[in-house]
Amino acid sequence: MNRPNSIVIVDDHRLVAEGISSLLETVPDLEVVAHVYDPAEIISKIRDHKPDIVLCDLDMPGGDPLDSASQAIESLPDTRLLILSAYPTDVNIERALKIGVAGFITKNESAETIVDGLHAVAAGHAIYSDEVRQRFVNRTDRPDNAPAILALSPRELTVTLLAAQGMTTPQIAKTVYRSTKTVDKQISSAMAKTGCTNRVDLSRWAIREGLMRA
The missing domain is CATH 3.40.50.2300 (Response regulator)
Structure with missing residues:
Protein backbone atom coordinates (compact mmCIF):
# COMPACT_ATOMS: atom_id res chain seq x y z
CA MET A 1 0.00 0.00 0.00
CA ASN A 138 -13.99 39.39 -14.72
CA ARG A 139 -10.68 41.24 -14.47
CA THR A 140 -9.39 43.32 -17.35
CA ASP A 141 -5.82 43.55 -15.98
CA ARG A 142 -4.91 39.89 -15.61
CA PRO A 143 -1.31 39.15 -14.53
CA ASP A 144 0.85 38.00 -17.44
CA ASN A 145 2.09 34.98 -15.51
CA ALA A 146 -1.36 33.81 -14.40
CA PRO A 147 -2.26 30.24 -15.38
CA ALA A 148 -4.45 30.12 -18.46
CA ILE A 149 -6.70 27.72 -16.57
CA LEU A 150 -8.12 30.68 -14.67
CA ALA A 151 -9.40 32.28 -17.86
CA LEU A 152 -11.60 29.26 -18.58
CA SER A 153 -15.08 28.83 -17.18
CA PRO A 154 -15.68 25.58 -15.27
CA ARG A 155 -17.62 24.17 -18.24
CA GLU A 156 -14.89 25.21 -20.72
CA LEU A 157 -12.30 23.53 -18.53
CA THR A 158 -14.32 20.33 -18.36
CA VAL A 159 -14.81 19.99 -22.12
CA THR A 160 -11.21 21.03 -22.74
CA LEU A 161 -9.86 18.22 -20.56
CA LEU A 162 -12.17 15.69 -22.18
CA ALA A 163 -11.08 16.83 -25.63
CA ALA A 164 -7.44 16.74 -24.58
CA GLN A 165 -7.93 13.13 -23.49
CA GLY A 166 -9.03 12.23 -27.02
CA MET A 167 -12.81 12.20 -26.71
CA THR A 168 -14.81 13.22 -29.78
CA THR A 169 -17.35 16.03 -29.71
CA PRO A 170 -20.35 13.60 -29.63
CA GLN A 171 -18.72 11.67 -26.77
CA ILE A 172 -18.11 14.89 -24.82
CA ALA A 173 -21.67 16.10 -25.48
CA LYS A 174 -23.06 12.84 -24.11
CA THR A 175 -20.79 13.05 -21.05
CA VAL A 176 -21.66 16.64 -20.09
CA TYR A 177 -25.29 16.52 -21.28
CA ARG A 178 -24.89 19.33 -23.81
CA SER A 179 -25.45 19.57 -27.56
CA THR A 180 -22.54 19.01 -29.93
CA LYS A 181 -22.93 22.62 -31.07
CA THR A 182 -22.51 23.89 -27.50
CA VAL A 183 -19.48 21.67 -26.93
CA ASP A 184 -17.81 22.85 -30.14
CA LYS A 185 -18.46 26.46 -29.12
CA GLN A 186 -16.93 25.90 -25.67
CA ILE A 187 -13.88 24.14 -27.10
CA SER A 188 -13.36 26.94 -29.62
CA SER A 189 -13.58 29.51 -26.81
CA ALA A 190 -11.08 27.54 -24.73
CA MET A 191 -8.69 27.29 -27.67
CA ALA A 192 -8.83 31.05 -28.18
CA LYS A 193 -8.12 31.68 -24.49
CA THR A 194 -5.25 29.20 -24.30
CA GLY A 195 -3.67 29.98 -27.66
CA CYS A 196 -4.27 26.48 -29.00
CA THR A 197 -5.19 25.81 -32.61
CA ASN A 198 -6.23 22.15 -32.42
CA ARG A 199 -6.87 19.31 -30.00
CA VAL A 200 -3.28 18.12 -30.06
CA ASP A 201 -2.29 21.59 -28.84
CA LEU A 202 -4.97 21.30 -26.14
CA SER A 203 -3.41 18.05 -24.91
CA ARG A 204 0.03 19.67 -24.77
CA TRP A 205 -1.42 22.68 -22.98
CA ALA A 206 -3.20 20.51 -20.39
CA ILE A 207 0.02 18.60 -19.68
CA ARG A 208 2.03 21.81 -19.45
CA GLU A 209 -0.50 23.33 -17.01
CA GLY A 210 -0.36 20.24 -14.81
CA LEU A 211 -3.96 19.26 -15.55
CA MET A 212 -3.12 15.83 -16.94
CA ARG A 213 -0.10 13.61 -17.20
CA ALA A 214 1.78 12.83 -20.40
Whole structure:
Protein backbone atom coordinates (compact mmCIF):
# COMPACT_ATOMS: atom_id res chain seq x y z
CA MET A 1 0.00 0.00 0.00
CA ASN A 2 1.32 3.44 -0.92
CA ARG A 3 1.95 5.89 1.90
CA PRO A 4 -0.66 8.63 2.30
CA ASN A 5 0.05 12.14 1.02
CA SER A 6 1.33 14.19 3.95
CA ILE A 7 -0.15 17.60 4.71
CA VAL A 8 0.91 20.50 6.91
CA ILE A 9 -1.95 22.88 7.76
CA VAL A 10 -1.01 26.52 8.27
CA ASP A 11 -3.91 28.36 9.93
CA ASP A 12 -4.14 30.34 13.18
CA HIS A 13 -7.79 29.35 13.61
CA ARG A 14 -7.60 26.11 15.59
CA LEU A 15 -11.21 25.18 14.92
CA VAL A 16 -10.58 25.34 11.18
CA ALA A 17 -7.31 23.42 11.30
CA GLU A 18 -8.65 20.76 13.66
CA GLY A 19 -11.88 20.49 11.68
CA ILE A 20 -9.91 19.77 8.50
CA SER A 21 -7.78 17.24 10.38
CA SER A 22 -10.89 15.45 11.63
CA LEU A 23 -12.29 15.42 8.11
CA LEU A 24 -9.11 13.95 6.65
CA GLU A 25 -8.99 11.19 9.25
CA THR A 26 -11.65 9.51 7.13
CA VAL A 27 -9.59 9.84 3.93
CA PRO A 28 -6.96 7.07 3.89
CA ASP A 29 -4.62 8.59 1.30
CA LEU A 30 -4.37 12.01 2.99
CA GLU A 31 -2.65 12.51 6.34
CA VAL A 32 -2.15 15.69 8.39
CA VAL A 33 1.33 15.51 9.90
CA ALA A 34 1.46 18.95 11.55
CA HIS A 35 -0.46 22.12 12.33
CA VAL A 36 1.10 25.57 12.34
CA TYR A 37 -0.78 28.18 14.37
CA ASP A 38 2.11 30.62 14.83
CA PRO A 39 3.56 32.28 11.68
CA ALA A 40 7.00 32.27 13.29
CA GLU A 41 7.00 28.45 13.08
CA ILE A 42 5.91 28.08 9.45
CA ILE A 43 9.34 27.71 7.85
CA SER A 44 10.79 25.37 10.46
CA LYS A 45 7.77 23.05 10.61
CA ILE A 46 7.44 22.75 6.85
CA ARG A 47 11.14 22.02 6.45
CA ASP A 48 11.08 19.54 9.33
CA HIS A 49 8.13 17.55 7.98
CA LYS A 50 8.77 17.94 4.23
CA PRO A 51 5.10 17.40 3.39
CA ASP A 52 3.62 16.65 0.00
CA ILE A 53 1.16 19.54 0.44
CA VAL A 54 1.06 22.71 2.51
CA LEU A 55 -2.54 23.85 3.03
CA CYS A 56 -2.08 27.51 3.86
CA ASP A 57 -4.26 30.36 5.07
CA LEU A 58 -3.34 33.88 3.95
CA ASP A 59 -4.30 35.91 7.00
CA MET A 60 -2.38 35.29 10.24
CA PRO A 61 -1.61 37.98 12.84
CA GLY A 62 2.09 38.63 13.28
CA GLY A 63 3.36 37.33 9.96
CA ASP A 64 2.91 36.67 6.26
CA PRO A 65 2.06 32.97 5.88
CA LEU A 66 2.22 33.00 2.08
CA ASP A 67 5.70 34.49 2.05
CA SER A 68 6.95 32.14 4.78
CA ALA A 69 5.44 29.04 3.21
CA SER A 70 6.87 29.89 -0.21
CA GLN A 71 10.31 30.39 1.35
CA ALA A 72 10.03 27.06 3.14
CA ILE A 73 9.27 25.06 0.00
CA GLU A 74 12.02 26.63 -2.11
CA SER A 75 14.26 23.76 -1.06
CA LEU A 76 11.44 21.18 -1.27
CA PRO A 77 10.70 20.61 -4.97
CA ASP A 78 8.14 17.88 -4.26
CA THR A 79 6.05 20.02 -1.91
CA ARG A 80 3.08 21.88 -3.39
CA LEU A 81 1.37 24.91 -1.87
CA LEU A 82 -2.45 25.06 -1.80
CA ILE A 83 -4.18 28.19 -0.51
CA LEU A 84 -7.30 27.90 1.67
CA SER A 85 -8.56 31.40 2.41
CA ALA A 86 -11.68 33.27 3.41
CA TYR A 87 -10.48 36.30 1.46
CA PRO A 88 -10.18 35.65 -2.30
CA THR A 89 -9.44 39.30 -3.08
CA ASP A 90 -7.76 40.37 -6.30
CA VAL A 91 -4.62 41.23 -4.33
CA ASN A 92 -4.47 37.84 -2.62
CA ILE A 93 -5.13 35.95 -5.84
CA GLU A 94 -2.46 37.88 -7.72
CA ARG A 95 0.12 37.36 -4.95
CA ALA A 96 -0.60 33.64 -4.93
CA LEU A 97 -0.29 33.40 -8.71
CA LYS A 98 3.03 35.25 -8.72
CA ILE A 99 4.43 32.82 -6.18
CA GLY A 100 3.18 29.88 -8.23
CA VAL A 101 0.79 28.10 -5.89
CA ALA A 102 -0.82 24.83 -6.92
CA GLY A 103 -4.28 26.20 -6.31
CA PHE A 104 -6.56 28.54 -4.38
CA ILE A 105 -9.69 27.31 -2.57
CA THR A 106 -12.03 29.46 -0.52
CA LYS A 107 -13.09 28.53 3.00
CA ASN A 108 -16.77 28.57 2.09
CA GLU A 109 -16.29 25.48 -0.06
CA SER A 110 -17.81 22.16 1.01
CA ALA A 111 -15.75 19.53 2.78
CA GLU A 112 -15.99 17.39 -0.35
CA THR A 113 -14.52 20.18 -2.49
CA ILE A 114 -11.60 20.65 -0.11
CA VAL A 115 -10.84 16.92 -0.19
CA ASP A 116 -11.15 16.88 -3.98
CA GLY A 117 -8.80 19.87 -4.14
CA LEU A 118 -6.19 18.11 -2.03
CA HIS A 119 -6.46 15.01 -4.20
CA ALA A 120 -6.06 17.11 -7.35
CA VAL A 121 -2.96 18.83 -6.03
CA ALA A 122 -1.51 15.53 -4.82
CA ALA A 123 -1.95 14.19 -8.37
CA GLY A 124 -0.02 17.15 -9.77
CA HIS A 125 -3.02 19.14 -11.00
CA ALA A 126 -4.01 22.75 -10.42
CA ILE A 127 -7.24 23.61 -8.57
CA TYR A 128 -9.13 26.88 -8.20
CA SER A 129 -12.52 27.57 -6.59
CA ASP A 130 -15.24 28.82 -8.90
CA GLU A 131 -15.27 32.10 -6.95
CA VAL A 132 -11.54 32.59 -7.54
CA ARG A 133 -11.91 31.70 -11.20
CA GLN A 134 -14.85 34.07 -11.66
CA ARG A 135 -13.04 37.00 -10.05
CA PHE A 136 -10.16 36.38 -12.42
CA VAL A 137 -12.35 36.05 -15.51
CA ASN A 138 -13.99 39.39 -14.72
CA ARG A 139 -10.68 41.24 -14.47
CA THR A 140 -9.39 43.32 -17.35
CA ASP A 141 -5.82 43.55 -15.98
CA ARG A 142 -4.91 39.89 -15.61
CA PRO A 143 -1.31 39.15 -14.53
CA ASP A 144 0.85 38.00 -17.44
CA ASN A 145 2.09 34.98 -15.51
CA ALA A 146 -1.36 33.81 -14.40
CA PRO A 147 -2.26 30.24 -15.38
CA ALA A 148 -4.45 30.12 -18.46
CA ILE A 149 -6.70 27.72 -16.57
CA LEU A 150 -8.12 30.68 -14.67
CA ALA A 151 -9.40 32.28 -17.86
CA LEU A 152 -11.60 29.26 -18.58
CA SER A 153 -15.08 28.83 -17.18
CA PRO A 154 -15.68 25.58 -15.27
CA ARG A 155 -17.62 24.17 -18.24
CA GLU A 156 -14.89 25.21 -20.72
CA LEU A 157 -12.30 23.53 -18.53
CA THR A 158 -14.32 20.33 -18.36
CA VAL A 159 -14.81 19.99 -22.12
CA THR A 160 -11.21 21.03 -22.74
CA LEU A 161 -9.86 18.22 -20.56
CA LEU A 162 -12.17 15.69 -22.18
CA ALA A 163 -11.08 16.83 -25.63
CA ALA A 164 -7.44 16.74 -24.58
CA GLN A 165 -7.93 13.13 -23.49
CA GLY A 166 -9.03 12.23 -27.02
CA MET A 167 -12.81 12.20 -26.71
CA THR A 168 -14.81 13.22 -29.78
CA THR A 169 -17.35 16.03 -29.71
CA PRO A 170 -20.35 13.60 -29.63
CA GLN A 171 -18.72 11.67 -26.77
CA ILE A 172 -18.11 14.89 -24.82
CA ALA A 173 -21.67 16.10 -25.48
CA LYS A 174 -23.06 12.84 -24.11
CA THR A 175 -20.79 13.05 -21.05
CA VAL A 176 -21.66 16.64 -20.09
CA TYR A 177 -25.29 16.52 -21.28
CA ARG A 178 -24.89 19.33 -23.81
CA SER A 179 -25.45 19.57 -27.56
CA THR A 180 -22.54 19.01 -29.93
CA LYS A 181 -22.93 22.62 -31.07
CA THR A 182 -22.51 23.89 -27.50
CA VAL A 183 -19.48 21.67 -26.93
CA ASP A 184 -17.81 22.85 -30.14
CA LYS A 185 -18.46 26.46 -29.12
CA GLN A 186 -16.93 25.90 -25.67
CA ILE A 187 -13.88 24.14 -27.10
CA SER A 188 -13.36 26.94 -29.62
CA SER A 189 -13.58 29.51 -26.81
CA ALA A 190 -11.08 27.54 -24.73
CA MET A 191 -8.69 27.29 -27.67
CA ALA A 192 -8.83 31.05 -28.18
CA LYS A 193 -8.12 31.68 -24.49
CA THR A 194 -5.25 29.20 -24.30
CA GLY A 195 -3.67 29.98 -27.66
CA CYS A 196 -4.27 26.48 -29.00
CA THR A 197 -5.19 25.81 -32.61
CA ASN A 198 -6.23 22.15 -32.42
CA ARG A 199 -6.87 19.31 -30.00
CA VAL A 200 -3.28 18.12 -30.06
CA ASP A 201 -2.29 21.59 -28.84
CA LEU A 202 -4.97 21.30 -26.14
CA SER A 203 -3.41 18.05 -24.91
CA ARG A 204 0.03 19.67 -24.77
CA TRP A 205 -1.42 22.68 -22.98
CA ALA A 206 -3.20 20.51 -20.39
CA ILE A 207 0.02 18.60 -19.68
CA ARG A 208 2.03 21.81 -19.45
CA GLU A 209 -0.50 23.33 -17.01
CA GLY A 210 -0.36 20.24 -14.81
CA LEU A 211 -3.96 19.26 -15.55
CA MET A 212 -3.12 15.83 -16.94
CA ARG A 213 -0.10 13.61 -17.20
CA ALA A 214 1.78 12.83 -20.40
